[in-house]
Amino acid sequence: MRRFAQLMELLALTPSRNRKIEAMAQYFRETPDPDRGIALAILTGALTFKNVKPAILRDVVLAEVDPHLFALSYDYVGDLGETIALIWQHHGGTEPLPSLSDLVELFNMTSKAELPRLIGSLLTRASINERWALVKFATGALRIGVNARLAKTALAEMSGIGLQEIEEVWNGISAPYPELFDWLEGRAERPDIDHTARFHPLMLSNPIDEEKDFATLDPAEWVAEWKWDGIRVQIIAARGKVSMFSRTGDDIAAAFPDIVDNVFGDGVLDGELLVGADFEPLPFNDLQQRLNRKQASMKHLQTLPAFLRVYDLMFQGGTDIRSLPWRERRQRLEAWFAAHPQTRLDLSPIVPFENWEQLAEIRRRGAAEHGHEGVMLKLRSSPYVPGRPKGLWYKWKRDPNVVDAILMYAQRGHGKRSSFYSDYTFGVWKGNEIVPIGKAYFGFTDEELRQLDKWVRNNTVASFGPVREVSKELVFEVAFDSAQQSGRHKSGIALRFPRINRIRWDKPAAEAATLEDMQVFLSAT
Amino acid sequence: MPTPFLDRDLRVTPIDAYIDPPVPRARAIITHGHSDHARSGHGAVLATPDTIAIMKVRYGEDCAGRFQPLAFDTPLQVDDVTITLKPAGHILGSAQVLMEHRGQRIVVTGDYKRLRDRTAQPFELAECDLLVTEATFGLPVFQHPRPLDEVARLLRSVATFPDRAHVIGCYALGKAQRMIALLRDAGYDAPIYLHGAMIRLCELYQERGIDLGLLRHSLDASKGELAGQIVVAPPSAIKDRWSRRLPDPVLAVASGWMSVKQRARQSGVELPLVISDHADWNELNATIRESGAGKVWVTHGREDALVYQCRKLGLEAEPLKIQAFEEGEEQEGLDE
Numbered sequence: 001m002r003r004f005a006q007l008m009e010l011l012a013l014t015p016s017r018n019r020k021i022e023a024m025a026q027y028f029r030e031t032p033d034p035d036r037g038i039a040l041a042i043l044t045g046a047l048t049f050k051n052v053k054p055a056i057l058r059d060v061v062l063a064e065v066d067p068h069l070f071a072l073s074y075d076y077v078g079d080l081g082e083t084i085a086l087i088w089q090h091h092g093g094t095e096p097l098p099s100l101s102d103l104v105e106l107f108n109m110t111s112k113a114e115l116p117r118l119i120g121s122l123l124t125r126a127s128i129n130e131r132w133a134l135v136k137f138a139t140g141a142l143r144i145g146v147n148a149r150l151a152k153t154a155l156a157e158m159s160g161i162g163l164q165e166i167e168e169v170w171n172g173i174s175a176p177y178p179e180l181f182d183w184l185e186g187r188a189e190r191p192d193i194d195h196t197a198r199f200h201p202l203m204l205s206n207p208i209d210e211e212k213d214f215a216t217l218d219p220a221e222w223v224a225e226w227k228w229d230g231i232r233v234q235i236i237a238a239r240g241k242v243s244m245f246s247r248t249g250d251d252i253a254a255a256f257p258d259i260v261d262n263v264f265g266d267g268v269l270d271g272e273l274l275v276g277a278d279f280e281p282l283p284f285n286d287l288q289q290r291l292n293r294k295q296a297s298m299k300h301l302q303t304l305p306a307f308l309r310v311y312d313l314m315f316q317g318g319t320d321i322r323s324l325p326w327r328e329r330r331q332r333l334e335a336w337f338a339a340h341p342q343t344r345l346d347l348s349p350i351v352p353f354e355n356w357e358q359l360a361e362i363r364r365r366g367a368a369e370h371g372h373e374g375v376m377l378k379l380r381s382s383p384y385v386p387g388r389p390k391g392l393w394y395k396w397k398r399d400p401n402v403v404d405a406i407l408m409y410a411q412r413g414h415g416k417r418s419s420f421y422s423d424y425t426f427g428v429w430k431g432n433e434i435v436p437i438g439k440a441y442f443g444f445t446d447e448e449l450r451q452l453d454k455w456v457r458n459n460t461v462a463s464f465g466p467v468r469e470v471s472k473e474l475v476f477e478v479a480f481d482s483a484q485q486s487g488r489h490k491s492g493i494a495l496r497f498p499r500i501n502r503i504r505w506d507k508p509a510a511e512a513a514t515l516e517d518m519q520v521f522l523s524a525t
Numbered sequence: 526m527p528t529p530f531l532d533r534d535l536r537v538t539p540i541d542a543y544i545d546p547p548v549p550r551a552r553a554i555i556t557h558g559h560s561d562h563a564r565s566g567h568g569a570v571l572a573t574p575d576t577i578a579i580m581k582v583r584y585g586e587d588c589a590g591r592f593q594p595l596a597f598d599t600p601l602q603v604d605d606v607t608i609t610l611k612p613a614g615h616i617l618g619s620a621q622v623l624m625e626h627r628g629q630r631i632v633v634t635g636d637y638k639r640l641r642d643r644t645a646q647p648f649e650l651a652e653c654d655l656l657v658t659e660a661t662f663g664l665p666v667f668q669h670p671r672p673l674d675e676v677a678r679l680l681r682s683v684a685t686f687p688d689r690a691h692v693i694g695c696y697a698l699g700k701a702q703r704m705i706a707l708l709r710d711a712g713y714d715a716p717i718y719l720h721g722a723m724i725r726l727c728e729l730y731q732e733r734g735i736d737l738g739l740l741r742h743s744l745d746a747s748k749g750e751l752a753g754q755i756v757v758a759p760p761s762a763i764k765d766r767w768s769r770r771l772p773d774p775v776l777a778v779a780s781g782w783m784s785v786k787q788r789a790r791q792s793g794v795e796l797p798l799v800i801s802d803h804a805d806w807n808e809l810n811a812t813i814r815e816s817g818a819g820k821v822w823v824t825h826g827r828e829d830a831l832v833y834q835c836r837k838l839g840l841e842a843e844p845l846k847i848q849a850f851e852e853g854e855e856q857e858g859l860d861e
Contacts, residue, residue: 009786012786012790013786013789013790013794013795013796013797014795015793015795065665066834066837068833069664069665069830069833069834070665072664072827072829072830072833073664073665073666073830076664076666076827077666077785077787078787079787082785082786082787083666086666086667086668086784086785087665087666089665089668128670128784132786143787145790419788419791
């Protein structure tokens with residue numbers, strides 16, 4: 001645990017990406033199995049403990065610390081794990097902590113009733129830095145500026161094997177990854193992972209640069225599709241078994257039985273997960289009700305049936321066809337649909353166009369009349385390249401809607417931003433009062449954040465815990481993708497994907513938008 | 526207890542003298558030389574000889590109309606108030622002010638710490654009826670670790686990165702000298718390099734008998750010479766162009782705020798050293814308890830939690846908002 005805590009501290013505090021990679025690579029080189037595999041699983045988020053939840057740790061601490069003092073401390077520190085590590089009053093620290101693999105064993109074997117005692121004794125045995133790492137290890141909420149990809153990059157760095165190759169096998173193996181390390185260190189062949197058992201990294205698009213890109217692109221070489229407003233998923237169907245992964249490789253099949261029980265034919269499909277009856281997509285808000293759930297409720301299966309709008313075929317049956325050009329894959333995809341009639345899958349249609357001006361008009365009308373998010377452009381001759389290759393796929397998003405709204409409340413952020421008032425609630429006029437229409441916490445630069453933070457502190461009129469109410473003077477130009485009716489807000493409106501487009505230091509609040517102004521956005525979507 | 530003879534601006538009412546006044550006053554009692562306590566322009570200043578020397582170095586010989594030095598633990602009768610300066614352990618010369626008047630005892634701690642520190646006269650507890658305490662680290666998450674362990678971490682890092690300079694950001698008065706003394710006590714005897722802003726105050730400490738070993742001006746060394754060396758600088762200089770002359774510097778900051786790693790990250794600190802010249806939560810509470818005070822005024826920092834804690838223990842407690850200090854409220858992060 002000591003070595004792992006040192007690694008965690010270094011990762012948290014080193015701003016340099018290369019030094020983080022080097023530190024992880026060194027740790028993986030020096031640490032024996034199975035502990036390094038456990039560390040890898042923690043760093044990639046692949047290992048979590050069913051019973052060890054932040055709430056349990058909080059309860060262990062609250063059994064000893066006054067709740068009000070804990071709340072004040074948490075508000076100041078801004079990170080639950082770190083608050084717990086710092087506030088713990090017992091410092092034993094003589095007996096070393098168990099190894100990572102022993103900890104895994106302890107967390108998995110200990111009953112829920114015994115868990116608080118175990119956690120208490122571990123916190124006491126730990127040194128301050130270990131305590132911090134231990135809490136992060138137990139809860140999985142690392143917040144140290146490392147993601148799975150960076151950890152895998154360290155594996156590539158330690159072994160000289162390409163990152164792409166490591167990602168190819170990643171979803172077929174599990175902690176503590178002995179066969180992975182054997183392969184990376186040259187003692188064994190690459191783990192033989194059946195294609196049906198693993199996630200295949202997706203091909204992603206780049207935003208188009210309207211000013212530059214269109215001048216060089218020949219419309220005849222490109223094909224357009226609508227950009228669907230759902231989530232990207234991968235379906236793997238083989239020999240009667242169907243799995244479904246999110247774009248980050250999380251297995252989400254259990255939450256969508258209506259899809260995985262209704263895939264006919266074998267292959268690996270790439271498409272957009274949407275909800276709605278008869279292939280009529282409902283707004284993203286409706287889909288969201290079905291996301292982040294382990295299982296679908298009966299009610300949701302009926303009111304929000306899911307379907308998949310398919311746009312690519314990666315494997316036809318058991319054959320990898322990713323190296324074929326798009327037009328060839330598309331033909332095979334259409335043939336696949338013809339051979340296997342589907343009830344929950346349909347094809348993402350091609351949007352015909354002659355030239356860029358015409359496509360621009362199609363895109364504009366699609367947004368105005370159907371609420372489409374934009375269009376996707378795909379090069380007809382392009383193979384399916386995992387990652388975000390340049391010049392093969394583009395997304396061309398609709399122009400955002402903007403509204404001038406007034407800052408009403410500000411709240412401190414968390415983590416890196418815990419000393420800044422960085423979460424802003426803003427509103428528009430309703431007669432003589434201002435009603436909130438949304439909340440945003442990005443869209444500004446670090447320098448602007450400093451200015452906003454200062455402005456909030458100097459213009460506070462009231463404080464409610466971590467929230468400050470400010471004088472209603474500062475106008476934000478807020479960009480958003482769409483607006484919807486909402487019973488949850490006093491204004492009756494909810495914005496999708498709101499962000500601060502510009503800070504209008506110059507604009508008087510009296511000239512900000514009114515609730516009536518917002519109605520046009522509702523009818524457009 | 527009877528009405529205190531100290532008001533909420535820290536004015537000692539029977540003798541019309543202010544403690545650490547933020548604006549010029551005819552009579553001022555100064556606890557220590559940090560700029561949020563010692564200002565220039567007072568009529569008469571009562572302080573320890575070390576504090577007076579520090580004020581003269583920082584603000585000039587004429588920064589007050591008149592200076593009256595008062596040694597520690599030497600009662601001074603002013604009308605019917607007896608004033609005694611007790612060591613506060615914060616920095617060289619730092620004092621708590623103990624005042625007695627008609628059987629009532631009041632202590633204003635100024636800034637203080639109770640950990641041993643050879644660059645400051647060690648803290649002495651004074652019993653009292655009203656305690657005016659600082660609360661810079663007045664939250665239970667602040668439990669300062671042992672300074673020697675922190676120095677050991679620094680020395681480990683120096684050994685690990687022989688090609689990089691280690692630049693320690695710390696307050697020029699007090700923290701810098703303590704940091705250097707801790708390094709010496711840990712056996713580090715190579716020259717320590719100073720940013721220009723540190724030099725005069727380090728000299729003053731050495732003139733007053735505190736051995737800091739061999740010190741050099743960082744400008745006298747080439748970039749190459751600074752590899753593997755320790756440089757001490759004010760935090761503001763670190764993000765400034767000055768630091769470009771250091772070879773691939775490891776940014777260390779010595780401060781009690783550094784215990785919160787997310788904060789350290791946010792300010793780009795690679796090696797946070799949790800070394801503080803203020804009492805931590807446990808020391809604050811111990812001092813309140815041991816002082817025997819029935820009434821506590823809390824100032825300079827996170828008053829809420831400490832006031833809450835005192836009231837829970839049945840003490841009369843209230844936050845004292847001293848206006849001119851408010852500007853420092855959120856300047857946490859680097860200096861103290």
